[in-house]
Amino acid sequence: QKEVEQDPGPLSVPEGAIVSLNCTYSNSAFQYFMWYRQYSRKGPELLMYTYSSGNKEDGRFTAQVDKSSKYISLFIRDSQPSDSATYLCAMSPYNQGGKLIFGQGTELSVKP
């Protein structure tokens, strides 16, 4: 079983919809939780990160971490066609810089 599981989709939604992306994990040592966005044939770019549990909001994006359930989420409000990309969750234990474990990625398509 992989340490980090993510539904690969693909996920297709109409413009303006609320999108929910999720990952589960098994390693209780994970302390940092990241969401990356990757456009086709490009490198991943960091969207948001959260340390330990809680919520974090940045514009239309909200990241949630529930360590008791080993479950993280990314919500996208008022989704736009420009949000169409693959979204990857990633995690790392404390003080192991550079050693990220990624989910499989979810392919999102937002239709105008």
Place this chain on the structure above:
Amino acid sequence: NAGVTQTPKFQVLKTGQSMTLQCAQDMNHEYMSWYRQDPGMGLRLIHYSVGAGITDQGEVPNGYNVSRSTTEDFPLRLLSAAPSQTSVYFCASSYSSGGETQYFGPGTRLLVL
């Protein structure tokens, strides 16, 4: 700042050939990593470094070597290429010990025939 740069962008190798994928960053980041990305697999860590002269293995290190003689450069060497190493390779760097601020390069597409 150029950020994280990778060369070449695309390479075709024959089985058994060797090559080096180059990675450089100009942000003075301590932490650097190499990942490979295969369809349906996300990114998997090959090797990483926490500073010049210090490297360690990730999830899938077999068939790859790394060294880090300077802060800026972190080359990945394929000793004897195999078709299973056909993939997209990403280099990343970070200034934080939690890895929560990793910046990725544009990737190198490798095809091994």
